[in-house]
Amino acid sequence: MKIKQVILRHLKLDLLTPFTTSFGTEYDRDFILVEAISSDGVSGWAESVAMLDPLYNEETLKTNWHILEDYLIPILLKNEIRHPDELSEKLFSHIRGNYMAKAALEGAVWDIYAKEQNASLSSMLGGTKKSIDVGVSIGIKDSIDETLTIIESRLTEGYKRIKLKIRPGWDVELINKVRKVYPEIPLxxxxxxxxSLQDIDSLIALDDYNLMMIEQPLAYNDIIDHAELQARLKTPICLDESIHSLDDARKALKLGSCKIINIKIGRVGGLTPSRKIHDLCLEQGIPLWCGGMLESGIGRAHNIAITSLKNFTLPGDTAASSLYWSEDIIEPEVTVDYGTINVPTTPGIGYNASLKKISKYTKYAQTYRF
Structure with a gap:
């Protein structure tokens, strides 16, 4: 495979409703959309999930653009590729960090590779599921009553799991009241x-509510304190921000820092690293699920493909496009049928990028040629 052209586009989509976490509130989503074009004229699509500000991790839209433009794209354009695994294992391996930038370009190459094999991205990754179960993430709201109203709506729509964002002062009372209304739902x-460990009493108090897990309670770069906390909790800890690589996952599991891992393709550097973490966790009996970063339909398509692998046994965050956007940039949009999404079987990511809609939301674009 030879890539002859890469197009970077800066897009902005307005969220239908604000999304609040302990990081702050998002009202819209700026992101880099990557289109790679092979010498045979096949386009592959992916997106960077880096935010405008370095809040989730140190990467930002601007730093991703810089790394893509000045380092990763020139490497890709200069080299012939037999398989997308070569990007993370060889071509990009000397570039430290910058996982979201790497994942965005690697994902586009994976899409091309699958299309050239006339196969779905899911099948090329080794996925076996025909459909995946999905849950929904609910941000911090103005009141518990508002949260309960949204939960009721999402349960009516059939979502298989409810995730509630928490922070100190918005935790035990929230979970307590939700459990009184919904004592049995997957939560x-x-x-x-x-x-921090200074908040351990509040975290231990959550043990009383039969939660599926508490996701990333402590510092984003920690696995030591999480091991101490997990030893004190019966509720499984799920690590998210702490896992950036296969080595991070291996060390966290060895220390007993968690009992569940959330994989975000961008956070770990791409589909190839995601699959390697999947295989490690499968071997060690650690369940996985796929997290979300408010992706457009392009990013959601990649999430669906990776979630089709065997050990993604817990419902992920890949909700329907219509929960977030007035219109998505793919056709058809991602839809959920009572908590499940059908895994596409058509070549590549299985959704068509709408150039008309992409153009509508593009703020800036730049083309790079071989």
Whole structure:
């Protein structure tokens, strides 16, 4: 495979409703859309999930653009590729970090590769599921009553799991009241690194509510304190921000820092690293699920493909396009049928990028040629 051209586009989509976490509130989503074009004229699509500000991790839209433009794209355009694995294992391996930038370009190459094999991205990754179960993430709201109203709506729509964002002061009372109304629903809490071991009493108090997991309660770069916390909790800890690589996952599991891992393709550097973490966790009996970063339909398509692998046994965050956007940039949009999404079987990511809609939301674009 030879890539002859890469197009970077800066897009901005307005969220239908604000999304609040312990990081702050998002009202819209700026992101880089990557289109890679092979010498045979096949386009592959992916997106960077880096935010405008370095809040989730140190990467931003601007730093991703810089790394893509000045380092990764020139490497890609200069080299012939037999398989997308070569990007993370060889071509990009000397560039430290910058996982979201790497994942965005690698994902576009994976899409091309699958299309050239006339196969779905899911099947090329080794996915076996025909459909995947999905849950929904609910941000921090103005009141618990508002949260309960949204939960009721999402349960009516059939979502298989409810994730509630928490932070100190918006945690035990929230979960307590939700459990009184919904004592049996699959429920989890996501802290986005908002706590420390000084808050251990609040975290231990959550043990009483039969949660599926508490996601990333402590620091984004920690696996030591999480091991201490997990030893004190019966509720499984799920690590998110702490896992950037196969080595991070291996070390966290060895230390007992978690019992569940959330894979985000961008956070770990691409589909190839995601598959390697999947295989490690499968071997060690650690369940996985796929997290979300408010992706457009392009990013959601990649999430669906990776979630089709065997060990993604817990419902992920890949909700329907219509929960977030007035219109998505793919055709058809991602839809959910009572908590499940059918895994596409058509070549590549299985959704068509709408150039008309992409143009509508593009703020800036740049083309790079061989």
């Amino acid at each position: 989890m809490a996501d802290a986005n690194s908002a706590y």
